[in-house]
Amino acid sequence: MAKKIKILIAIDGSKSAMAAVRYAGNFFNPQKTDVVLIHIMSNMPPAAEVLRSVASPEDTNVETEKWHRETTKHIQKKMEEAESILQSAGYDKQSINVKIQTQIKGVARDIIAESEKAYNALLVGRRGLNDPTNNIVGATAYRMMKAIEHLPVVIVGDNPDSGNVLIGFDGSENSLKAVDCVCELMPHPLRKVVLCHVSRETDHDDPDGKALARDQKKEGMNQGRNPVETVMQRAEDRLAGAGFDRSLIEKEILEGMISRAVAISKTAESRHCGSVVVGRRGLSIIRDFMMGRVTMKILHKAHTQAVWIV
Numbered sequence: 001m002a003k004k005i006k007i008l009i010a011i012d013g014s015k016s017a018m019a020a021v022r023y024a025g026n027f028f029n030p031q032k033t034d035v036v037l038i039h040i041m042s043n044m045p046p047a048a049e050v051l052r053s054v055a056s057p058e059d060t061n062v063e064t065e066k067w068h069r070e071t072t073k074h075i076q077k078k079m080e081e082a083e084s085i086l087q088s089a090g091y092d093k094q095s096i097n098v099k100i101q102t103q104i105k106g107v108a109r110d111i112i113a114e115s116e117k118a119y120n121a122l123l124v125g126r127r128g129l130n131d132p133t134n135n136i137v138g139a140t141a142y143r144m145m146k147a148i149e150h151l152p153v154v155i156v157g158d159n160p161d162s163g164n165v166l167i168g169f170d171g172s173e174n175s176l177k178a179v180d181c182v183c184e185l186m187p188h189p190l191r192k193v194v195l196c197h198v199s200r201e202t203d204h205d206d207p208d209g210k211a212l213a214r215d216q217k218k219e220g221m222n223q224g225r226n227p228v229e230t231v232m233q234r235a236e237d238r239l240a241g242a243g244f245d246r247s248l249i250e251k252e253i254l255e256g257m258i259s260r261a262v263a264i265s266k267t268a269e270s271r272h273c274g275s276v277v278v279g280r281r282g283l284s285i286i287r288d289f290m291m292g293r294v295t296m297k298i299l300h301k302a303h304t305q306a307v308w309i310v
Contacts, residue, residue, distance in 0.1 A: 004034050004095075005120040005185055010111050011039045013078045016125025016138070019159050021082040023306055024123055025089030026162035027275070028185070035091065037082050038099045038114055039075050040107040041068075075100060108143035115144075120185055121152045126303070145309050149280060152181055152310045155299060160306045161274030164192040168264050168298070171197065171231040174279035178310045179235045182277055183242035192248040194271050195235055197228050198260040199253075228253060261297030268305060277308040 007024055011017045024035060079098045086096055104110050115122050124145075127138040145153040165186060169175045182193065232251050240246045250271070257263040268276050278295055299307055 004032050006034045006036065006118060008036050008038060008111075008115055008119045008122045009082075010122070010124045010140070010144075011037050011075070011078060011082060012107075012125075012140075013039075013074055014125055014127065016127045016156065016158075018078070018082065018085070018125075020123045020125045020154075020156040021085050022089075023156050023160055023162055025086045025091065027306075029188075030086075030090035030092075030095065033091070034095050034097070035086060036097045036099060036114075036119070037079055038101070038111060039079070040103050040110045041071065041075070041100060042103050042107070072100070108140045108147070111140075112144060112147055115148060115151060119151055121154055121308075122148065123154045123156055123306075126155055126157050126299075152185075152308050154306055154308050156306045157302060157304045160304055161272060164194070164271065164273040165275045165277060166194040166196055166264065166268040166271060166273035167235075168260075168276065168278040168294075169195045169197045169228075169232065169235065170279070171228045172279065174310070176231070176235065176238075178277045178279045178308070179238055181308065181310045183238055183244075186275075187243035189243060189245050190248070191244065192250065192271070192273070193239055193244055194250045194252055194267065194273055195232050196252045196264055196267050197232065197254070198257050198263045199255050200257055200260060259297065261294050261301060264294075265298055265301035265305075268302060273305070275306045275308060276302055277310060279310055 005028070007028065009017070009020050009024055011021070021037070024033075079100070083093070083096050083098070087093065099114070101110070105113070111122070111124075122144065124141045125138070126141060141155055145155060165182060167175070167178050167182060169178070179195075229251075232253075236246065236249050236251065239249050252267060254263050254267070264276065264278075267273075276298060278298060280295075295307070295309055
């Protein structure tokens with residue numbers, strides 16, 4: 001029997017967290033996947049400091065205990081709901097493990113510590129229970145995707161389609177890691193995969209502000225296209241070798257775009273790709289290039305999709 005993959009899903013009781021559960025239920029093969037649902041229980045209610053300033057220690061303890069009981073009951077109910085979603089998607093009860101544990105170092109840091117225990121991916125809802133709705137990504141999700149580099153972090157939007165996948169592909173070793181992640185965790189004979197390479201408008205890279213001649217631009221694009229096409233073919237071969245139908249693997253090279261993130265997001269939407277896979281860093285020598293300049297913009301645009309940061 002093939003080794004199962006192991007997925008960690010952070011649960012805080014929010015709609016986003018439950019969307020992550022539904023996505024996992026529909027995206028992964030339930031016969032080949034184990035799921036761990038984790039909740040980190042805070043030691044004190046959010047208004048603990050205010051409570052201490054207006055109430056006696058005895059009253060504070062009573063209110064804290066009451067809050068803890070109510071919160072535990074609420075999370076247990078949400079965990080039961082999450083288990084039901086997964087079982088309805090075909091997971092058996094033995095493949096689902098629930099962990100509710102008391103906070104040690106902080107919610108994000110405790111989940112990060114758990115993620116180091118031989119998981120294949122971490123799924124987290126875009127926004128937590130107490131995050132403002134106008135935030136691109138909630139505070140806890142942001143801390144985890146910035147800190148975790150040892151496995152893919154998946155920021156799940158509002159009920160993404162669990163079918164097709166787009167890979168943001170720049171030809172770098174890190175984008176090949178994204179391809180390998182898709183090969184390992186997402187193979188499905190009916191799943192379409194779009195390899196999408198985006199090059200920016202040449203004029204934006206002209207330090208003197210002088211537009212290049214059209215034939216110079218065309219020559220530069222052609223020189224950049226050939227190596228990318230070669231590496232894309234390697235990527236296609238890897239995907240086909242992992243079990244994807246070669247006829248469902250599409251290659252898209254977009255040239256002269258103003259924004260890579262916008263181009264990737266629009267392509268994912270037009271190709272009906274509910275999952276977008278991007279490398280943590282691309283060809284740039286700047287350490288946080290993907291996290292700072294591209295991935296955050298993709299997260300901003302792809303609010304109904306699941307963004308895999310590999």
